[in-house]
Amino acid sequence: MRLSLWILIALTALFMLFGSVYVVREGHTAIVLNLGKVVRSDIGPGLHFKWPLVESARIFDARLLVLPAEPERYLTSERKDVSVDFFAVGQIQDGRAFYRATAGDELAAIDRLAPIIKDALRNEVNARTLSQVVSGDRSKIVDAQLAAINKGAATLGVKIVDLRIKQIDLPTDSQVIRDVYRRMSAQRQQVASKLRAEGEEQANQIRAQADRDRAVILAEAERDAQKMRGEGDAEAARIYGGAANADPGFYAFQRSLEAYRASFADGDAVIVLDKDDPFLQYMRSDR
Numbered sequence: 001m002r003l004s005l006w007i008l009i010a011l012t013a014l015f016m017l018f019g020s021v022y023v024v025r026e027g028h029t030a031i032v033l034n035l036g037k038v039v040r041s042d043i044g045p046g047l048h049f050k051w052p053l054v055e056s057a058r059i060f061d062a063r064l065l066v067l068p069a070e071p072e073r074y075l076t077s078e079r080k081d082v083s084v085d086f087f088a089v090g091q092i093q094d095g096r097a098f099y100r101a102t103a104g105d106e107l108a109a110i111d112r113l114a115p116i117i118k119d120a121l122r123n124e125v126n127a128r129t130l131s132q133v134v135s136g137d138r139s140k141i142v143d144a145q146l147a148a149i150n151k152g153a154a155t156l157g158v159k160i161v162d163l164r165i166k167q168i169d170l171p172t173d174s175q176v177i178r179d180v181y182r183r184m185s186a187q188r189q190q191v192a193s194k195l196r197a198e199g200e201e202q203a204n205q206i207r208a209q210a211d212r213d214r215a216v217i218l219a220e221a222e223r224d225a226q227k228m229r230g231e232g233d234a235e236a237a238r239i240y241g242g243a244a245n246a247d248p249g250f251y252a253f254q255r256s257l258e259a260y261r262a263s264f265a266d267g268d269a270v271i272v273l274d275k276d277d278p279f280l281q282y283m284r285s286d287r
Contacts, residue, residue, distance in 0.1 A: 020052045021050075023047055023048070024043055024059055025045060027061065027063040028061055028063075029059070029060055029095045030058060030059045030060070031060075033058065034055050038096050039055070041094070043057075058099060060098065062092045064089055065090060067113060067160075068110075069088070069114050069118070071085040071086075071167075072084055074125040076129055076130045076132075077128060077129050078129055082134070082170060084121060085165070086121065088160050090113070090153065090160045091158070091159060092157055093157055093158060093159040097155065097156065101157060113152075117149055121141070124145055133168060141165065145163075
C-alpha cells in the first residue's frame with residue numbers, strides 16, 4: 001500500500017512538473033492564460049514555467065509570413081476596371097491583441113486583414129488614372145497606404161512589414177481592353193503616318209537636290225561644250241584664213257565644192273539658177 005502511494009505521488013509530481021513547463025522556440029512568441037484570461041504575453045524563446053492545471057500556454061509563430069490574397073477588381077478615376085494581384089508580408093507584433101482578436105487563429109487574422117488591405121488599395125487606385133496605375137511607380141501606391149493599413153492591423157496584433165503588387169491586369173470581360181487596343185492602334189497609326197510624312201519630305205528633298213544637281217551639271221556641260229565649239233570654230237576660222245591667204249583660188253574652189261556637196265546631199269534637190277550665176281562657175285565646161 002505504501003509503495004503504491006509513493007508511485008502515485010511520483011506520477012503526480014511528474015505530471016505537475018511536465019504540466020508546468022513549456023518551451024518557446026526561436027521565432028515564436030507565447031502567451032499564458034489563467035482560466036482563459038491572458039496573464040502574461042509576448043514571452044520570448046526559451047524554457048518557461050506556468051501553474052499546472054489553471055494556466056495554459058499558447059504559442060504563435062512570430063516570423064514573417066506571406067499573407068496571400070485573391071486578385072481584386074478596382075475602378076480608376078476614369079471609371080476603368082483594373083484587376084490588382086497583390087500579397088502582404090506581416091508578423092505577429094502583439095500576442096495579447098492577436099489572441100483577443102482572433103483567438104489565435106491565423107486564418108481568421110488573414111480573413112480580417114484582407115478587407116483592410118483591399119480598402120486601402122482601392123483608395124489609391126480610385127485616385128489615379130489608368131495610365132498612372134498601369135505604368136506608374138507601384139511603390140508609391142503601396143507606401144501611401146502602408147501606415148493606414150498598419151493602424152487597422154494593429155487591432156489584430158499584427159504588423160504589415162511589406163505590401164507588394166504582383167500584377168495589374170485589365171479584366172478580360174471589360175470594355176477597357178477594347179478601348180486600350182483601339183487607342184494603341186490609333187497611336188501606332190499616328191506614328192506610322194508621321195514616319196511616312198517624314199519619309200516623303202526627305203524623298204522630296206532628295207529629289208529636289210538631285211534635280212538641282214542635274215541642272216547644274218547640264219548647265220556646266222553646255223557651257224563647256226559652247227566654249228569648246230567656240231574654240232573649235234575659232235581654230236577652224238584660223239585654219240581657213242591661213243588656207244585662203246596661202247592660195248585664194250584653191251580656197252574658193254574648196255568652199256564651192258563644200259557648197260555643192262551640201263546642196264545636193266540628198267540626191268533629189270533641184271536648184272533653178274541663171275546660167276551665169278557665180279554659184280555655177282566651177283561647173284561650167286569652159287573653166
